[in-house]
């Protein structure tokens with residue numbers, strides 16, 4: 306049976322680092338509050354001239370180099386982003402042009418913080434079905450553009466960045482199973498409820514969140530979807546070497562691992578240095594652990610997303 310394997314990973318973080326103390330200098334917050342409630346110490350913020358496709362380009366170049374694949378040989382590009390360069394064309398098409406990969410299919414997936422898992426499952430199905438022999442899957446975000454920098458309840462939580470993987474067809478998995486879920490009835494607890502109409506912004510262009518409700522929802526569905534994905538893959542928790550949940554809040558990550566009965570050492574945590582980079586958080590964390598030699602060939606890794614929509618999902622993959 307034809308399956309998809311991850312044959313290269315890459316990531317990119319903008320150079321500018323913003324510490325918690327920078328927020329404390331101008332808002333009613335503190336490094337202690339942010340660390341205790343979220344585990345976040347710092348985040349990277351893109352320069353004004355850097356868009357999602359620029360971050361995606363750097364991460365993609367690294368992933369392609371790791372895979373030993375020329376961009377011109379790509380057969381599919383899927384970019385997960387909620388902060389695209391433009392309304393259209395898609396960030397995937399802009400990335401394709403920057404990579405010099407003209408000709409292959411390219412499109413964006415919009416599932417907010419679950420975006421990378423949704424994009425990975427989509428590309429996996431292209432490869433399984435024979436529609437593509439390889440794929441570049443990217444999560445790239447500039448959430449700094451949609452934050453109200455005077456709202457202490459949200460602006461301290463997010464950062465910018467990009468992560469990418471190259472998938473290639475193989476007889477061995479690779480990706481064993483993915484489970485994707487959504488419940489649009491909860492759209493209101495995490496949203497950017499704005500649009501462009503008649504040349505003006507209608508509604509609000511800033512992220513709004515009911516933090517407490519999102520927290521509870523995330524912990525519940527991350528546990529549920531882990532079990533569903535293990536069942537779909539015919540595997541058990543004992544088979545999982547690493548859990549990479551969406552990096553939103555270290556308390557959400559630790560609560561999920563605890564509910565699953567998974568040892569803390571098997572939990573991947575990068576939120577302390579990246580903050581919440583939405584669709585970029587999972588591939589960024591994956592690449593960091595791969596490059597550090599911690600996630601290695603043969604390891605079983607569960608990737609999990611949860612976020613606006615509401616959306617959530619998980620993928621189980623052997624590296």
Ligand code: UT7
Nearest residue numbers: 333334335338342418457458461516517519520553554612
């Ligand atoms: O990617 C998926 C989307 N995001 C998430 O998954 C985030 C999910 N939610 C969370 O991570 C947490 O709910 C937060 C970190 C957002 C908030 O933590 P919390 O423990 O749920 O705090 P809270 O919202 O209940 O707020 C507690 C207090 C409030 O003050 P009062 O009403 O008790 O006087 C807030 O106004 O903390 C206040 N607060 C702050 N204080 C200092 C909120 N933000 C800040 C801040 N600094 N930055």
